[in-house]
Amino acid sequence: MRRIGLIAGYGMLPVLWARNAQKKGVQVVTIGITPETKEDELKKYSHCYYQISIGELNQIIETLKKEKIENAIMLGKVQKVQLYQGLKMDERLLNLLKNLKEKNDDAILLALVEELANEGIQFLKQTTYMEEFIAREGNLTPELNLSPDLLNDMQFGFKMAKEIGRLDIGQTVVVKDGAVIAVEAIEGTDRAILRSGELARGAVVAKVSKPRQDFRFDIPTIGLTTMKNLVAVGARGLVVEADRTFFIQQKEVLELANENGIAVVAMR
Template identity: 45%
Template sequence: MKKLGIIAGKGTLPVTIAEEAKKQGYKVVIIALDPVADSINGSADRIYRINVGKFGKLIDTLKKEGIKEVIMAGKVSKTLLYKNRTIIPDVRALKLLMKLPDRKDDTILSAITEELEKEGIYLLETAHLTKNLLIKEGVLTKRKPSKDEKRDIEFGFRIAKEIGRLDIGQTVVVKDRAVMAVEAIEGTDEAIKRGGQLAGKGAVVVKVGKPQQDMRFDVPVVGLETLKAMYSVGATVLAAEAGTTILVDKEESVSFANKHRISILGIKF
């Protein structure tokens, strides 16, 4: 039987991938990263909860299970490196962190990928088994963006691509062709709330892949939680790059958006 490892952070995406993998005949082993991973009981053949700082233990567990291919899915915030005192890196994690030239997302995740490959463990694209989750070009909701919102989308797309190129974040909040917020270490939802509070009602949220996007890690993801954050501050449009951004909880997300007059669309420029 084919085996697949899933390194799981926060959110529903790890469970969705695990369920699809089992349908396709994989034996699924999930490494749920404490303290961020949500409950995933019953969605895999075997589940291990491992502290996010214990990189050596993670590798040893994958090797013990005979895992050669893994998928990373779910959010792991870098704020854990600075705020959470329960994250105590093991020797292998410390060695990895000490040799990094910086702590940008791509720098950290590329180094993790290289360490896994040294052990014969290869990282697959996040959507390797679930390409149907990648948002397609076009409007998904009943409400379409207005002419002004379309101008904000195009403006925001260019800005988001630039912050992606710099590996700062993937999301911008804009209104009237002005930037209200740029996503950084706090994550998408907090950036939306911050930008929406500054903009008032009618802000546009744009999320894109980086120009140098590696589809194996840090893939842009939106879903119901994104929309709830938008609704809390009166944001009216979620524009996500088609073919690069994963939309989780699609039915619930579209239903929520329709109920609250929010437009969701996949974009390409």
């Protein structure tokens, strides 16, 4: 039986992957790396479960080796801001970070991937066993009217989000009437959306992948939490990148979107 290591942040994405992997006959060895990781739900689909802080890189690697893991996958949210808020880090992680000239998302994650590769552990694409959760192109809320000005903001937001992705700043921008209201940086998508609500109502949120996205990590994801935040700030639209975005809890998300008049579009 195939064994795959799951390095799990918080949110539903790791749970959905573990469930699908188990259905495929995979033995899932899970390491939860944040206090918010859904431990109880993950244990239902895991052959074994470990809780290890993201700062304990050496223990994470040694655990995967002990479990004879040759392939692993990273899924779930990890707040990068922890790096600047007193996260206790072991010597291995400190050395890894110290040797990086840049500490943007891609640089850190690629360094982690290479560190594990040196120990014989290869990372799989996050899309493995997750095809059903990929957003497909089109208007996902056809009941709602896409006015010309709304569509213009969606196209503008998409273009701006691609640019900040190219610079590896973030994945999300919030726009209104052809102006950028908020840009995601270290705080993450949810906080960027909530911050935009302090500046403008009726905005459009755009979330996209990076132009040269490495599908082993950090694929953009939207779900019920995203939509609840859009409702909270009075947004009028959400645009994501078709075929390159995870869209989880789709039924609940689209019901909430329709109830609140928030158009959802996946475009290229």
